[in-house]
Amino acid sequence: MTASKHISFTKIKQDVALSNKKLPLLQRYEQQVSDNIVNFDSAQWTALQTLQTLLDELRTYGEKLTPIKRWHWKSSPVTMWEGLYLFGDVGRGKSMLMMWFYEACELSKKRRVHFHVFMQEVHQFIHQHPNQNALPLLAKHVRETTQLLCFDEFFINDIADAMLLSGLFNALFKQGVIIVITSNYHPDNLYPNGLQRASLLPFIDLLHIKMAIIQLGGEQDYRLTKRIDSKTRYFFPLNLQTKLAISQCNAAVMFSFTDLCGKPKGARDYLTLAAQIDTLVLTDIPQLTAEKHNEARRFITLIDVLYDHKVMLICSSEVAINELYCNGKNKNDFERTRSRLIEMQSIHYPNLF
Numbered sequence: 493m494t495a496s497k498h499i500s501f502t503k504i505k506q507d508v509a510l511s512n513k514k515l516p517l518l519q520r521y522e523q524q525v526s527d528n529i530v531n532f533d534s535a536q537w538t539a540l541q542t543l544q545t546l547l548d549e550l551r552t553y554g555e556k557l558t559p560i561k562r563w564h565w566k567s568s569p570v571t572m573w574e575g576l577y578l579f580g581d582v583g584r585g586k587s588m589l590m591m592w593f594y595e596a597c598e599l600s601k602k603r604r605v606h607f608h609v610f611m612q613e614v615h616q617f618i619h620q621h622p623n624q625n626a627l628p629l630l631a632k633h634v635r636e637t638t639q640l641l642c643f644d645e646f647f648i649n650d651i652a653d654a655m656l657l658s659g660l661f662n663a664l665f666k667q668g669v670i671i672v673i674t675s676n677y678h679p680d681n682l683y684p685n686g687l688q689r690a691s692l693l694p695f696i697d698l699l700h701i702k703m704a705i706i707q708l709g710g711e712q713d714y715r716l717t718k719r720i721d722s723k724t725r726y727f728f729p730l731n732l733q734t735k736l737a738i739s740q741c742n743a744a745v746m747f748s749f750t751d752l753c754g755k756p757k758g759a760r761d762y763l764t765l766a767a768q769i770d771t772l773v774l775t776d777i778p779q780l781t782a783e784k785h786n787e788a789r790r791f792i793t794l795i796d797v798l799y800d801h802k803v804m805l806i807c808s809s810e811v812a813i814n815e816l817y818c819n820g821k822n823k824n825d826f827e828r829t830r831s832r833l834i835e836m837q838s839i840h841y842p843n844l845f
C-alpha cells in the first residue's frame with residue numbers, strides 16, 4: 493500500500509470514529525457489539541439508557557437549563573436528577589460510558605476533570621477568598637464556563653475534602669451545574685472508616701436526592717480480557733535480567749519508585765510529569781506491605797494519573813503485579829491499580845475506548 497493510500501485509509505477510519513462519537517449512545521453500543529469491540533453487558537445497556545435520557549434532556553433545554561426548568565413533569569414536584577452517579581467494581585466500563593456520554597453531549601460548556609484536580613482548584617479558590625462565603629462564589633465562577641461537570645474516579649480520602657463537599661455540591665446544583673460521577677464506591681460507602689466520617693453524611697444525603705445512582709454490576713473486569721502484549725513492560729524480580737531490560741529503555745524518562753512515591757509527592761506533581769511525557773520508566777517498585785501505606789497511596793495516585801494521560805509505563809518490580817499489595821488499608825483502591833497495571837500491558841493500551 494502506498495503512503496498516500498495509507499493516509500487516506502487512516503483518515504477514513506478517523507472520520508468513522510468521529511461520526512460514531514456523535515451516534516445516540518445505544519446505537520453506538522449496538523455497533524460496537526456487532527463489530528466485536530465490546531461484549532454485550534446488560535448493566536451497561538441499562539446505564540446507557542439513563543445516560544441517553546440525560547443527554548436528551550440536555551439537548552432539549554441546552555444552555556437555558558436551570559434547576560427550576562427541571563421540575564419533574566409527571567409526578568410529585570420533585571426536581572429531576574441534577575446529575576448521575578455511576579458506580580461499580582474496577583474494569584466494568586464506567587469511564588468508557590462516561591467518555592461516550594461526554595463526547596455525545598453537545599453542550600459547549602462541558603468539562604471532564606479528575607476529581608482531585610478539581611478539589612485542588614477549590615482549595616486554592618477558598619484560600620484566595622478568605623472571609624467570604626467562598627463556595628457560592630466559586631459555583632458561580634464554575635457555571636460561567638461549565639454547565640456539565642464530569643468527575644471520573646471519584647473517591648474521598650481527605651478530611652478537608654469530606655467537610656467541604658456538601659456545601660460545594662449544594663452551591664453547584666443551585667447554579668444548575670449538571671454533575672456526572674464515576675466511582676468504585678456506592679455513595680453510602682464513600683470514605684470508609686474516614687476521620688470524622690459523620691461530616692460526610694449530609695453530602696451522601698444530597699447525592700441520593702439529586703442524582704440518579706446507577707450500578708454497573710457486571711461480573712467481568714474487562715481489563716483482564718485484553719490481549720497482553722508479548723513484549724512485557726513489567727519486569728520482575730529485581731535481578732540482573734530485569735536490570736538489563738530496563739537499561740535498554742534509556743530514551744525514556746526514568747525515575748525510581750523512591751523518587752516518585754517514597755517522598756511527599758501528590759497528584760499535582762504527577763499531573764505535571766504526565767503532561768510532559770509519553771513513556772515513563774519506573775524502577776525498583778518494592779512489594780508494598782501494610783506499613784508502606786503512604787507509598788501505596790501515592791502509587792495508586794500515580795498510576796491513576798498516568799493511565800488517565802495515556803502514558804506508557806515500563807517498570808521493574810520486586811514482585812509480580814498480583815503480589816504487589818496484598819494487605820493494608822488501601823486494599824480496595826489498589827484493586828483499581830492492579831487492574832490498570834495489567835491493562836497497561838495490553839496491545840490496546842493506550843487507545844482503549
Ligand SMILES: Nc1ncnc2c1ncn2[C@@H]1O[C@H](COP(=O)(O)OP(=O)(O)OP(=O)(O)O)[C@@H](O)[C@H]1O
Nearest residue numbers: 530531533582583584585586587588714715828844
Ligand atoms: N462491554 C465491554 N466489552 C469489552 N471491553 C469493555 C467493555 N466495557 C469496557 N471495556 C473495556 O474495559 C476496559 C476498562 O473499562 P473502564 O476503564 O471504563 O472501566 P472502569 O469501570 O472505569 O474501571 P475503574 O473502576 O478501574 O476506573 C477499557 O479498556 C474498556 O474499553
Ligand SMILES: [Mg+2]
Nearest residue numbers: 586587645674
Ligand atoms: Mg474508570
